[in-house]
Amino acid sequence: MTTPVRLSPVDDDDLPEIARFLHENLNDGLSADGWARALVPSWRTAEPTHGYCLRADGILVGVYAAFFSERVVAGRLRRVCNLAAWCVLDGYGAHGLKLLRALLSSGADVYTDLSPSGSVVPIELRLGFQRLDTTTDVRPNLPSWRRRVRVVTDRRRIADLLTGRDAELFRDHVAAAAVRHVVLLVDGQPCYVMYRRVRRKRLPLFGAVVHVGDATLFARGVGPLGAHLLVRGMPVLLAERRIVGGPVSRSRTVQGRTKLFKGADVEARDIDDLYSEITSVPW
Numbered sequence: 001m002t003t004p005v006r007l008s009p010v011d012d013d014d015l016p017e018i019a020r021f022l023h024e025n026l027n028d029g030l031s032a033d034g035w036a037r038a039l040v041p042s043w044r045t046a047e048p049t050h051g052y053c054l055r056a057d058g059i060l061v062g063v064y065a066a067f068f069s070e071r072v073v074a075g076r077l078r079r080v081c082n083l084a085a086w087c088v089l090d091g092y093g094a095h096g097l098k099l100l101r102a103l104l105s106s107g108a109d110v111y112t113d114l115s116p117s118g119s120v121v122p123i124e125l126r127l128g129f130q131r132l133d134t135t136t137d138v139r140p141n142l143p144s145w146r147r148r149v150r151v152v153t154d155r156r157r158i159a160d161l162l163t164g165r166d167a168e169l170f171r172d173h174v175a176a177a178a179v180r181h182v183v184l185l186v187d188g189q190p191c192y193v194m195y196r197r198v199r200r201k202r203l204p205l206f207g208a209v210v211h212v213g214d215a216t217l218f219a220r221g222v223g224p225l226g227a228h229l230l231v232r233g234m235p236v237l238l239a240e241r242r243i244v245g246g247p248v249s250r251s252r253t254v255q256g257r258t259k260l261f262k263g264a265d266v267e268a269r270d271i272d273d274l275y276s277e278i279t280s281v282p283w
Contacts, residue, residue, distance in 0.1 A: 003056045003057055004056070005054050005055070005056045005061065005092065005095045005098075006054070006055050006056075007052060007053075007054055007098050007099070007102060008052065008053060008055065009048075009049040009051070009052055009053075009102075010049055010050040010051045010052060010053050010063070010065065011048060011049060011050070012050075014050075014053065015036050015039055015040070015050065016032075016036055017060060018035075018036075018039065018050070018053060018060070018063055018065065019032045019033070019034075019035035019036035019039065020032045020035075021060050021063055021087070022035045022063060022065070022085055022087060023035050025087050025089065026085060026087040027283050029283060030281070030282065030283050034177070034282070035281075037177060038177045038178070038277075038280050038281045038282065039065055039084075039280075039281075041067055041068075041069070041275070041280065042172060042173055042174070042175040042176040042177075042279075042280065043069060043172035043173070043275060044172075045068050045069055045070070046070075047068035049066075049068075050065055050066065050067075051063065051064045051065040051066040051084070051085075051099075051103065052064050052066075052098075052099045052102040052103060053099075054088070054092065054095055054096075054098065054099065056092065061088065061089045061091075061092045061095075062087065062088035062089060062092055062095060062096055062099060063085065063086070063087050063088075063099070064083065064085070064086045064087075064099035064100060064102075064103060065084045065085040065086075065277075066081055066082060066083055066084050066103055067081075067082040067084055067275060067276055067277065067280060068080065068081055068082075068106075068108070069082070069275040071275060073109070073110055073263070073266060073270050073271075074265060074266050074267070074270040076265075078108075078109035078110050078263070078266075079107065079108045079109050079110075080108060080109065080110045080111075080112065080275065081103060081106055081108035081110070081111050081112075082111075082112045082113075082114065082275060082276040082277060083100075083103060083111060083112065083113040083116075084115075084276065084277035084280075084281065085277065085281070086099065086100070086117075086120065097123075100123070100124075100127075104127065109263055109264070109266075110261065110262070110263035110266055110271075111129070111261065111262040111263065112259075112260070112261045112262075112271060112276060113129065113259070113260045113261075114259045114260075114273055114276050114277065114278050115257070115259075115277060115278070116258060116259075116260060121258050121260070124260050124262075125260070127262070128262050129260040129261060129262045130260065130261055130262065130268065131258060131259070131260060132242065132259040132260065132261060132268050132271060133241070133242055133268060134240055134242070134255065134256030134257060134258065134259055135240065135241045135242075135253060135254075135255060135256065136238055136239065136240050136241070136253070136254050136255070136256035137237075137238075137239045137241065137244075137247060137248035137251035137252070137253055137254075138236060138237070138238060138251055138252050138253075138254055139222070139226065139236070139237040139239065139248050139249075139250055139251035140226075140235065140236060140237075140250075141207070141226035141227065141229045141230040141234060141235050141236060141237050142223070142226060142227065142230065143227050143230065144223035144224045144226060144227040146221075146223055146224050148186065148187050149184060149185065149186050149187075149220065149221045149223070149224040150184070150185040150224075151182050151183075151184060151185075151221075151224050151225065151227075151228045152182060152183040152184075152185060152190075153181075153182055153228075155174060155181070157183075158170060158181055158182070158183050158192075159171075161183050161185075161190040161192075162183070162190065162192055162213075166192040166213045169192070169194070169211065169274060170192065172274075172275070173194065173274065173279050176279045176280050177280055177281065177282050178196045178277075178278065178279055178280055178281055178282040178283075179194045179195065179196045179210055179278075179279045180194070180195055180196065180197075181193070181194055182195075182225065182228065184217060184218065184221035184224065184225060186217045186220045186221045189214075189217055190213070190214075190217075191212065191213050191214040191217035191218050191221060192211070192212075192213035192214075193209065193211065193212055193213070193218065193225060194209075194210040194211035194274075194279070195207050195208060195209050195210055195229070196208055196210055196278065196279070196282070197233075197234060197282075198238065199283075204233075205233070205234060205235055205236055206234060206236045206237075206238050207229040207232075207234035207236070207237050207238065208237075208238040208239075208240075209237070209238065209239045209240065209243055209244055210243065210273050210274070210278055210279060211243065211272065211273070211274060212243060212244045212245060215244060215245025215246060216245075218244055218245065219244075219245075219246070219248070219249070222237070222239075222248055222249065225237070237251075238256075239251070240256055242268070242269075243272065243273065259273075
């Protein structure tokens with residue numbers, strides 16, 4: 001007799017078990033405690049679930065973790081679901097799509113998948129997801145002594161410098177596990193930058209830009225930002241053009257990893273990497 005597989009939402013009480021499962025079966029580079037902390041959003045949300053899971057005879061056999069948020073997208077307040085971490089044990093792959101269907105039926109207005117595996121991409125494209133342009137500039141980080149640019153790292157000072165949307169983004173992400181925060185003071189004008197350390201070929205030597213508050217100021221301050229990353233063990237900067245606002249000087253261009261989105265009346269220019277596993281999960 002085939003063992004029945006039960007689908008259920010992931011609530012707060014499930015997180016320790018879900019975290020152990022993801023540590024053991026998806027990415028053991030992040031501890032179970034690290035997974036548990038990362039799966040709790042740093043921003044406020046009324047959403048009671050963290051995704052969906054599958055159990056067979058009470059044993060956890062599959063998880064699709066997600067991050068929910070309410071954001072202004074394309075000028076309207078919308079419920080956003082970020083598809084974050086999908087893992088199903090061998091032998092239960094036929095049931096894996098139940099997890100995706102459950103999330104796509106959750107009533108969100110916008111869905112993002114910013115780190116899909118290669119096997120997931122064609123599935124989501126068939127379901128109406130669209131690709132983001134992930135053209136990326138790769139720039140070596142070198143020492144820089146530009147007197148007219150300062151890199152501010154103190155969180156209290158950053159909070160004092162930021163206003164409007166950037167102040168809100170900082171408050172929502174200051175406790176996020178995967179990103180770091182700086183303000184580039186360019187001739188006294190603040191540019192908020194969020195970045196994270198990423199691995200390529202298992203080497204954690206890359207600093208990837210996640211958010212830029214002012215593209216013009218960023219272009220002027222990219223050298224000092226690179227020097228800041230260099231002394232922190234990141235000799236290479238990765239800058240997606242859609243995030244930083246255009247080409248980066250003294251760089252070479254590559255095609256970045258696939259990122260996908262889906263939503264009615266939403267275009268690629270409306271989508272960013274915030275409120276997601278990019279900011280929350282430090283794999």
